Amino acid sequence: MHCLVIDLPGMKARLIIDCDPGHDDALALMVAHHFAEVLLVTTVSGNAPVDLTTANALRVLDLLEVATPVYSGAAEPLQGAPRYALHVHGADGLGGVDLPPPGRPAASGAVSQLIDVCEANPDAWLVALGPLTNLAQMFRLRPDLAERLPGISIMGGSAAGGNATPVAEFNIFADPYAAAVVFESGARIRMCGLNLTRQVMSSAGWLDTFRDQNNPRARFVVQLLTFLHERMVHLTGQAAAALHDPCAVLAVTHQQLFNFVPRPVTVELTGRHTRAMTVVDERPLPGSRPNVEVGYTVDSAALLSLIRTGILAGVSSI
Numbered sequence: 001m002h003c004l005v006i007d008l009p010g011m012k013a014r015l016i017i018d019c020d021p022g023h024d025d026a027l028a029l030m031v032a033h034h035f036a037e038v039l040l041v042t043t044v045s046g047n048a049p050v051d052l053t054t055a056n057a058l059r060v061l062d063l064l065e066v067a068t069p070v071y072s073g074a075a076e077p078l079q080g081a082p083r084y085a086l087h088v089h090g091a092d093g094l095g096g097v098d099l100p101p102p103g104r105p106a107a108s109g110a111v112s113q114l115i116d117v118c119e120a121n122p123d124a125w126l127v128a129l130g131p132l133t134n135l136a137q138m139f140r141l142r143p144d145l146a147e148r149l150p151g152i153s154i155m156g157g158s159a160a161g162g163n164a165t166p167v168a169e170f171n172i173f174a175d176p177y178a179a180a181v182v183f184e185s186g187a188r189i190r191m192c193g194l195n196l197t198r199q200v201m202s203s204a205g206w207l208d209t210f211r212d213q214n215n216p217r218a219r220f221v222v223q224l225l226t227f228l229h230e231r232m233v234h235l236t237g238q239a240a241a242a243l244h245d246p247c248a249v250l251a252v253t254h255q256q257l258f259n260f261v262p263r264p265v266t267v268e269l270t271g272r273h274t275r276a277m278t279v280v281d282e283r284p285l286p287g288s289r290p291n292v293e294v295g296y297t298v299d300s301a302a303l304l305s306l307i308r309t310g311i312l313a314g315v316s317s318i
């Protein structure tokens with residue numbers, strides 16, 4: 001049963017998306033292009049090497065028939081070796097789908113493009129769906145941008161349990177030093193961590209609602225989630241997947257469906273067992289200085305309805 005979410009016309013949010021496609025990044029790009037105006041897509045090493053995440057971003061945008069500029073970014077974290085999630089997303093980062101190769105090239109120079117587009121569009125939210133390497137490099141070059149951005153919506157971290165380790169979420173785990181730079185930047189941060197995104201789960205039943213749709217985007221999502229569900233069966237025993245990245249997009253376009261609480265959050269950099277944990281301080285200490293709006297609850301049914309609408313409706317010009 002789908003709950004109907006009436007989407008009132010109004011000013012569309014304008015977004016800049018940094019991502020590492022990745023199955024859920026692909027869904028996030030589809031949802032963002034329906035509910036918002038996407039000014040720029042930048043790519044980063046994460047779910048797969050950056051040449052693959054870049055190609056995958058271009059392939060998804062080709063499916064949407066949009067010419068959103070794509071700039072490739074960091075091939076490795078600020079410190080240490082790259083970490084990938086190919087066991088989840090497949091050898092090319094978008095396993096299970098039969099999209100053609102990219103129809104256009106990406107440009108390089110994500111960080112300088114992020115700076116230029118953020119400066120030129122002071123109303124545009126940043127949406128970070130992968131490791132935060134590009135954003136950290138942007139703030140290292142231009143710390144003043146932290147105060148100028150309306151906000152950064154991050155899929156990353158967790159207020160309760162990890163996935164890459166018992167306590168660390170993958171996007172933070174893949175580049176904890178970059179995450180620390182971003183969390184300490186002074187920018188307004190809205191954190192959609194695993195504790196929140198695991199409330200928005202695709203299922204076989206939800207996927208079935210796409211099968212009778214004569215629509216290239218629906219066919220793509222059936223392939224995409226069939227692959228991801230099969231991987232999840234091996235990893236979790238369940239044929240279901242948390243739709244992590246679309247949450248960070250909808251946390252900007254449909255904030256009213258979420259509950260965010262300001263909290264002090266730090267990134268653990270040295271713990272033998274806790275490296276890359278986002279340490280959320282929930283103590284009601286007088287004088288505590290929250291730096292992050294931590295997401296705790298979301299209207300899951302409404303989000304699944306919006307994600308489905310965004311996928312089926314495609315890019316909207318209104």
Ligand code: RIB
Nearest residue numbers: 022129130155170171244
């Ligand atoms: O931990 C989930 C996050 O890591 C998602 O953004 C997924 O795409 C991967 O990047």
Ligand code: CA
Nearest residue numbers: 022025129130
């Ligand atoms: Ca991602």
